[in-house]
Amino acid sequence: MKRSLLISLPMLLVTGFLFFAKGHVSNIQLYLKIFVFSFINTLFFLMIYQRKVQRWRSILFTILAFSFVIHFVSSLLEQRGSMFITPDLVYQNKVPFCPLVITTTLLPMLFKKIILFPGSLLEGKASIGTMVVLWMSITILLGRGFCSWFCFFGGLEEGVARIPTKSRVNLSKTWKYLPWSILLVSSLLSFALFSPVYCVWLCPFKAVTEFHKIVSFESLMQFIAFFSVFMIFILILPFLTKKRAQCGYFCPFGALQSITNKFSLFAMRLDENKCKKCFLCLSKCPINCLEKKHVLKGKMPFSCMKCGSCIDACPQKAICYHVKGCLPNKNYNLLFLYPAFLILAIMSEKMISSALYRLFLLITTGSLLNG
Amino acid sequence: MEGFLLGLFTGQGCLVGCSTLLIPYMLKEGRGMSIFYFLGGRLISYMLLAFLAILFHNFLSAQRNLFLACSSIGLSSVLLFRSRAHNNKKVCLGNIIEARASKPLLLGFFTSLNFCPSLILAFTSAAKKESIFETLVFFISFFIATSLYFLPLSFIIKLKKFSFMEHIGKISSYLVGGIYLLIGLYQLYQIFI
Numbered sequence: 001m002k003r004s005l006l007i008s009l010p011m012l013l014v015t016g017f018l019f020f021a022k023g024h025v026s027n028i029q030l031y032l033k034i035f036v037f038s039f040i041n042t043l044f045f046l047m048i049y050q051r052k053v054q055r056w057r058s059i060l061f062t063i064l065a066f067s068f069v070i071h072f073v074s075s076l077l078e079q080r081g082s083m084f085i086t087p088d089l090v091y092q093n094k095v096p097f098c099p100l101v102i103t104t105t106l107l108p109m110l111f112k113k114i115i116l117f118p119g120s121l122l123e124g125k126a127s128i129g130t131m132v133v134l135w136m137s138i139t140i141l142l143g144r145g146f147c148s149w150f151c152f153f154g155g156l157e158e159g160v161a162r163i164p165t166k167s168r169v170n171l172s173k174t175w176k177y178l179p180w181s182i183l184l185v186s187s188l189l190s191f192a193l194f195s196p197v198y199c200v201w202l203c204p205f206k207a208v209t210e211f212h213k214i215v216s217f218e219s220l221m222q223f224i225a226f227f228s229v230f231m232i233f234i235l236i237l238p239f240l241t242k243k244r245a246q247c248g249y250f251c252p253f254g255a256l257q258s259i260t261n262k263f264s265l266f267a268m269r270l271d272e273n274k275c276k277k278c279f280l281c282l283s284k285c286p287i288n289c290l291e292k293k294h295v296l297k298g299k300m301p302f303s304c305m306k307c308g309s310c311i312d313a314c315p316q317k318a319i320c321y322h323v324k325g326c327l328p329n330k331n332y333n334l335l336f337l338y339p340a341f342l343i344l345a346i347m348s349e350k351m352i353s354s355a356l357y358r359l360f361l362l363i364t365t366g367s368l369l370n371g
Numbered sequence: 372m373e374g375f376l377l378g379l380f381t382g383q384g385c386l387v388g389c390s391t392l393l394i395p396y397m398l399k400e401g402r403g404m405s406i407f408y409f410l411g412g413r414l415i416s417y418m419l420l421a422f423l424a425i426l427f428h429n430f431l432s433a434q435r436n437l438f439l440a441c442s443s444i445g446l447s448s449v450l451l452f453r454s455r456a457h458n459n460k461k462v463c464l465g466n467i468i469e470a471r472a473s474k475p476l477l478l479g480f481f482t483s484l485n486f487c488p489s490l491i492l493a494f495t496s497a498a499k500k501e502s503i504f505e506t507l508v509f510f511i512s513f514f515i516a517t518s519l520y521f522l523p524l525s526f527i528i529k530l531k532k533f534s535f536m537e538h539i540g541k542i543s544s545y546l547v548g549g550i551y552l553l554i555g556l557y558q559l560y561q562i563f564i
Contacts, residue, residue, distance in 0.1 A: 174538060181395070181542035188391040189550075 004049040007334065011044045014342060019349050032356045033349070040345045047337065051317075053308025054284075057344070058158055061148065064348045065155025067355035069208045074358045074368040076210055084213040095119045095210070097128045099135050099151070103183055103252045104190040104198045116196045141339055143264025144257040145306035147247055149340040152347060153205045157246050158286070161238040169240040175249045176288065183252035198252060204230035247305070248287025258303035266336045268306060269322035272298035281310035281319065306340070374509035377493055378516025385490075386520040389482050392446065395547055396478060397527045398540025405475070406525045410518050412479020414511075420483070421510040424494055425503050436562055442484035443555030449477045450548030 019037050040060065047056040076083055089095055097119030105128075108114045121130055138146050147154055186198040199206075201222055207230035212219050229250065237245035247254050261267070275295065282290055289303040290310060300319075310319045311333075321336035322328065358368045393409060483490065493513045500506045530536045 174542075177535060177538040177542050180535075180539045181546055184395065184539065184543050185391065185546045185550075188387075188394065192387045192391050 001049065004045060007048050008041065008045040011338065011341065011345075012041050015041060015345050015349070018346060028360060029353065029357055032353045032360070036349055036352045036356070039352075040348060044341055044345075047341070048334075052312045053337070054312045057148065057308055057341075058162070060344055060348055062155040062159035062162070064344070064351055065152055066159065067348070067351040068152040069156070070355040070358050070368070071351050072209055074354075078369050082213075083210050085210050086213070093120045097121055097131050098205075099131060099146075100153075100203060100205070100251070100253045101128075101196060101199055102132065102135060103256050104186055104196040106256075107187050107191040108194060111191070114194070116190060116194060117199065138343060139257065139260045139264065141265055142306060142343075143261035143266065144254070144304060145264070145266065145336075145340060146257050146260075147251075147254050148305040148307035149344045150347060152351065154244060154247055156205075156208070157234050157238040157244050160235055161242050161244060161286070164239055164242055167240065167242040169237075171237070171241055171243070171245070171249060171288065173288075178249055179252055179255040182250065183255040186252055201225050202229055204234055204246060204250070206230075207234075243288060244286040248289065248303075254287075254303070254305075261302060261304065265323060266306065266332075267322050267324050268300040268304050268310070269320055269328060269332075270295065270298050270300055271318045271320075271328070274316045274318035275314075276316055276318075278315070280315065281313045284309040284313040306336075373496065374493065374512035375516045377496065378513040379519075381493075382517040382520040385517045386524075389521070390524065392450065392478065392482055392547055392551075393521075393524060394527055395540050395543030396450065396475070397524070398530060398536050399544050400475070400540075406521055408475035409479040409482075410514075410521060412476040412481075413483045413518070414479075414514055415476070416480045416483035417510040417514045418507070420490075420494060421506045422503070424510075425500070425506050436558055438484065440555045440558035440562065442481050443551045443558065445481040445484070446478070447548040447550075447552035447555060449474055449481060450544045451552065 015037060019033055025033065043056045043060050047053060050056075073083060080089070085095055095117070097117060101117045101119070105116045108116050115128060117128070119128055120126065121128070135146070138150055142149060182198070182202070186202070189195075189197045200212075202225060204226055206226045211226065212222065214220050214223050233246035233250045237243070237249070275298070277295060279292060279295060281295065282292065286307060286309055287303065287305060289301040289305075291301065294301050306321070311317075311321075320328075320330065321333045323332050323335060326332070361370065362368050397406075493510065496509065500509060
């Protein structure tokens with residue numbers, strides 16, 4: 001207990017500094033901030049105390065995703081009055097940039113020096129270059145851990161997958177190649193057509209963020225396409241399979257992040273001496289990337305999201321986080337958890353505080369919007 | 372010379388446009404497919420276009436959308452219907468031609484009929500030539516120049532040694548095939564309805 005408290009103290013100090021060092025806020029916003037700060041640090045303490053990564057990460061990750069949707073949609077309604085993207089907003093760079101766009105903008109950016117998605121960040125205060133630098137920094141540190149500790153969309157399906165008590169459907173292994181195919185096809189098509197094909201046609205998260213108004217047959221088709229993907233991969237399949245179906249079987253950005261696992265500082269490590277080959281970890285992997293062959297070879301899979309499910313599931317404590325190129329050390333778990341959890345905490349604080357404030361407004365004024 | 376220069380300057384567009392179809396197909400077929408079969412298909416298509424440019428330039432210009440729709444559907448058919456020759460154990464000339472040559476040839480043929488900007492330029496320039504010989508020379512030189520950009524794609528076949536690449540190529544072929552089928556049908560819908 002004392003050890004866990006001591007280990008949690010740096011996180012408490014750093015998050016305290018980051019959360020409260022900002023400008024003036026109203027009393028209610030301050031109380032909400034204090035609540036979120038306490039909540040986030042309690043989760044971190046429990047993660048250390050119980051040595052269960054996925055159990056507590058998943059709670060914060062899911063709340064982050066739902067809070068993001070509330071925060072984002074209410075902000076849009078406040079600023080634009082609707083969730084629609086208009087051509088004017090696109091030309092004025094007022095469409096927010098998200099990391100998923102990177103997959104389709106990469107080739108034209110590298111070969112033609114053209115940015116297909118001229119969006120912005122932080123309400124116009126930062127350009128997409130900021131997002132690329134942020135993405136690269138987190139990627140070097142976490143690799144595909146980005147999908148479990150940063151992505152503000154993944155928690156939606158993770159939340160849905162937590163609802164049923166057991167899985168009803170198993171997805172075929174062949175479908176694991178679909179994200180790679182979507183990555184290949186959408187990147188090449190975007191390059192050929194000079195249009196962010198994935199964002200325009202397929203991105204399921206448009207259903208809960210922003211999308212083009214239906215004014216033509218083409219925009220109707222786009223709506224049907226991304227809404228179907230949302231229904232299938234965010235709601236139906238996660239509910240039936242208890243897996244993060246979109247992350248494991250659809251998302252091209254996830255596929256791209258798998259490649260970055262090769263360069264990141266941290267990796268998962270399976271201790272062959274401790275492992276009793278019970279294969280309990282296999283069924284817990286949220287994207288089905290961990291297979292029997294990996295456990296038998298003592299090698300963790302290429303597309304691992306570093307979510308910690310296998311760590312929680314292993315009764316022998318044979319799986320842990322590891323720093324590449326170093327000798328095994330049990331403290332590497334902490335070395336990974338500090339930056340990873342801090343990234344998740346920074347993302348969560350603003351979103352959760354804002355979402356709670358919006359809900360408070362909804363209860364007191366009957367509207368999610370300010371004023 | 373004019374055709375060669377035009378091909379050299381616009382060939383990047385051909386590569387970018389065609390690689391969406393070609394890369395998934397090459398990953399799927401692996402060693403069974405050579406880039407030269409694809410280029411052969413393009414050559415046949417260009418020869419056909421050379422004749423058409425002289426004979427039916429006005430008609431083709433007017434019916435460009437119909438042409439595009441048909442070639443899109445043709446392309447999607449090649450990508451969607453997988454070669455059955457993989458399961459065929461008998462080795463004879465006919466099988467080899469079917470397995471190794473016919474599908475990439477068709478792919479190259481239909482891809483070239485998709486009037487991309489560089490081809491439209493070539494087609495318009497060729498139509499101004501006075502004799503069929505000049506038009507043929509123009510298209511052959513245009514083909515040679517644009518083909519130079521495709522040669523580096525041969526390395527894609529080497530990726531076939533990774534078994535998962537075949538799966539990715541197969542699924543990607545279906546995806547691209549599906550996209551082109553929808554594009555073709557949509558174009559037909561716009562023409563006739």
